[in-house]
Amino acid sequence: MAAVQDHPTTKNIKDTVQNGENAKAQAAKTKDEFADLANARTTPDEPATTGQPLTRRQPYWKNPRATGIAFVLSVAFIFAARYLNIIRYIFKGIYITLGVTASAEIAGKALLGRGLTSQFRPRKYFTIPKASLERLLDDMEQLINFFVIESQRIVFAENVYATVAVFFASFISYFLIKFVPLWGLTLITTTVAYLAPLIYIKNQELIDSYLEQAGHVVNQQATQIRDLAAQHTGNAAKTFQTYAGEYTHKAQETINQYRGRSASPEIKKEDFPSAPKTEPVAEKPEPVAEPAS
Incomplete structure (x- = not known):
């Protein structure tokens, strides 16, 4: 028994089991943290300056495990979108899946008298629960309104520090876009968006x-x-x-000077002759004597 316990194979098995238990424990912690993150959404107590209530917030940076996973997935998606033709691979996966299921069904009916794909068909097709769908739609509505409200608060300088920060970010991005591709700018923005609040919380x-x-x-x-x-x-x-x-x-x-100069002296009637009151009589011309014949 001692030889079996000290054997390298036994140690490897123990290490594997222990690593599996650690991985299981870490997975359980991660699941619990994501559950806490989903349940920790709260509406800020202070409304906007207009009196409108703000959208619900999730304390991502207070849950480092969930934040790290979200950051890694975001970066992986950016690199996948850059170096992989995701849409092409999606269509490829669709036609391969449909080709395999259709071929198995046809070949089964031809050889065995019954299709093979239909044997794996579930008794009830999967559907999204109404509560989950409503919750998803509510989250999408909250997310869209978050960007709409926050953009207006930044434009109208409700928080001057946020407005100045976005100003510098836009100013730097204006020059970076000339040299950095769009996917690189998206990667920088994602990194800053995840790390800047974490740095602020730590300091x-x-x-x-x-x-x-x-x-x-x-x-x-x-x-x-x-x-x-x-x-x-x-x-x-x-x-x-x-x-x-x-x-x-x-x-x-x-x-006053012009008024004194413009004052006219009194005009006397004796300075002007009186007008005649009777009309003048016209004198008759004297007759001219005619010469003798």
């Missing part, structure tokens, strides 16, 4: 302190600019009032 206190300091600096600069602008505005208003008063006074004096 939340440090990052929040830096953000708070930056906010204080921005507020101080904004206050100084606002005070300086108010000071210049007040000085400009006073200067304008001074010049307006001076110009108003000068305009009033000029108007």
Whole structure:
């Protein structure tokens, strides 16, 4: 028995069994974590500035195992879409499957009098449960509305830090798209989307302190600019009032001067002769004597 226990084959079997048990335990943990992730969806307590409730959120980064699996699957899908013709392989799998099932059915009826494929036909075809389908559709609706609402919140600067972050991301992507292919840009975006929140969670206190300091600096600069602008505005208003008063006074004096010059003297009736009251009598011409004949 000691020789059997110490034999390398026995040790290999024990290691295999132990590895299988560890794998089974890890699979159970992963399943439980995904179940917890599905049940942990909550609606944020704080609504949007418009008063609308936000969509449900899932704490992906608080479940590192589920987050890692989702990240690996996303990266694998990107590489598969880049280096594999997925649509072509889908059609290939369809025609191979249908060809095998049709050939087995025809050959079975020809040789054995009954089809082979029909022997494996289930008694009841698989259907998606209504509850699962409704839950899937509800998740799709929540996901679509998440992007719709968050894009509007970013555009209207509800969270200035998020708006600035998306601005820099768009600015960098504008230049990267000239050199990086679309699949590479998608890979970079996926990596940042998964790793950036994880880095923030691991260093939340440090990052929040830096953000708070930056906010204080921005507020101080904004206050100084606002005070300086108010000071210049007040000085400009006073200067304008001074010049307006001076110009108003000068305009009033000029108007008074023109009024004094335009005053006409009194006109006396004796300075002009009186008009005749009777019409003049026309004089008759004297007769001209005719010469003697």
